[in-house]
Amino acid sequence: MSLDRAQQLEMFRRMLRIRLFEEAIIAHYPVGHLSIGQEGAIAGACMALRDDDYVTGTHRSHGHPIGKGAEIDPLMAEIFGKRTGICKGLGGSMHLTDTKLGLIGESAIVGGGFPLATGAGLSAQVRGSGQVSLCFFGDGAVNQGTFSESVNMGAVWKLPVVYFCENNGYAVTTPVEKSHGQPEIARRADGYGIPGVVVDGQDAEAVYAVTLEAVERARAGEGPTLIEAKTYRFDEHSNRLAIPIEYRSKEEIEHHRNERDPITLYRAVLQARDLLSEVEAIEEEVRKTIDDAVEFAKASPEPEMSDLWDSMYVNPIGMQAGAEGL
């Protein structure tokens, strides 16, 4: 099934929201790990999901809720650490989680999301809810034990999970070929008896198509799929990390920025389909959404110490704010 016009424009909107959200971060509150360059992989995958499908993410967390369609104001306020933030200012840049859209945590422990996504798939299977769980992770996370442990459990129990690798080529500074005995990540699927698929992560519609196929397999009870989307991170691993070595060449970075920008590529596709005026309207709309979100975040109050205590337990049994000795 291909995307209709409204869905194509929505996918473009989500990609652009990720890009401009992060450009606003660079301009106004320079923290965190940016997804600029990886928007096609993220939005393409999310467009294949239902609103009630589950998503787990990573420390590079901004794109996942935006890709799933989350409201921008609470995400921007979270970046600023404000009380109106989606996580009340307690989670921050690496943990933008909006549970209203099925996000169940962005793990800044690399590989921490594999078991959570697998458990959400188990839950969907036990409850017979028809939901699917999609696990975003990077190429570096594949070398954590939780990848092997969790994908194996997903395969053994035929859980409705899509393991989606945003392979941007580098685990911080270490290239895939220097950290993987066998650098084709999709081929790891063979070890668990599940399909492994490679897709161009800069081609959002191609990502959508392979993800949809995996989602449909999962929903039909046929178990997990491993997708490797080949993408590229335009900026540094982290905004605040000054990396003294040149681990990737300027030519390589410029090539991706100039020739392989997923937003430029998709804009050209939509223009060729006579959707330029719609695209321009979206560009104006998204700029305003982001500007408004920055104003909202700046004007929002700081969280209180009591918010920390109030977020600890559902049922604190004496372990609340002001409890003596705690």
Added chain:
Amino acid sequence: MTMRNATQKLSYLQAIVEAQREEMRRDERVILMGEDIAVYGAQTLFDEFDEKRLRNTPISENSFVGVGVGAALTGLRPIVDLTIASFCYLASDQIINQAAKLRFMTGAQLAVPLVVRTSTFYNNRTAAQHADRPYPLFMNTPGLKVLAPSNATDAKGLLKAAIRDDDPVVVFEDINLWGKKEEVPTDEDFLVPIGKAAVRREGGDLTIVSIAGCLPHALSAAEALAKDGIEAEVIDLRTIVPLDKETILASVAKTGRLVIADNSHKVGSVASEIAAVVSEEGFESLKKPIQRVAAPQVHVPYNAALEKQLFVSKDRIIEAVRAIA
């Protein structure tokens, strides 16, 4: 429906199985996961529930605990059997970084109604990699509740309360108590409240706070001391987090003397925390220094005679009491 006040004679281990059976019957969201769960006491559950709700897991401790967390986030109430408490270290990333923190880190958007069951296998000739009692590690982790029942009734009532609780709970079961039988309530709604210690023996001369499998030793020490005219009050802690300071402080206010029996390693132990709390909040009541009876800071040896000497015994408790009597 069973009669209120009706009981049946169950071992500690049988009581755990019955707690799980009752809660699985009561709430279809309850599932049980773990390695070889059919072997470790739960075989009769397989007669009643299917493999959808009873998951025999691969040997992947960190991930199957995390799978439990993920399922807890999304509408189930999983019980994860982590079998041997020394395996907690393998799963500690998912217990500490995910289960304990996810509610907080999402600004209370999420809840983690997960129970992790695990057994302390000390005094069992399994050597140092199987014999730990690591509950102090989890006492030092905000966001968890930590239980350590000492008898069959509490094993059942506390586990049922844990399964119904909306926060992550780690239950330390003590294999030295597995075979101990007693009359256990059969009422399906019999719960032991989390966070309440129990006074097992009243006395006015000193307080013994006992954790998990120390209780039989504490009670027999108290009986022996009574023959010499020393009346010990014995408190069974039952819940490690939240700590029932009120019961401990009230007893120390009465007796002025405190001995704490804890089979974890002495440094940074639960006993240490209780001693600190009583020093901070009950110092004026104390007539003598607090005594900790705990495992020394060496590892658990294979040799049975040496192993036995590391742990709390009637004689070690009596010796500690004599030092402050």
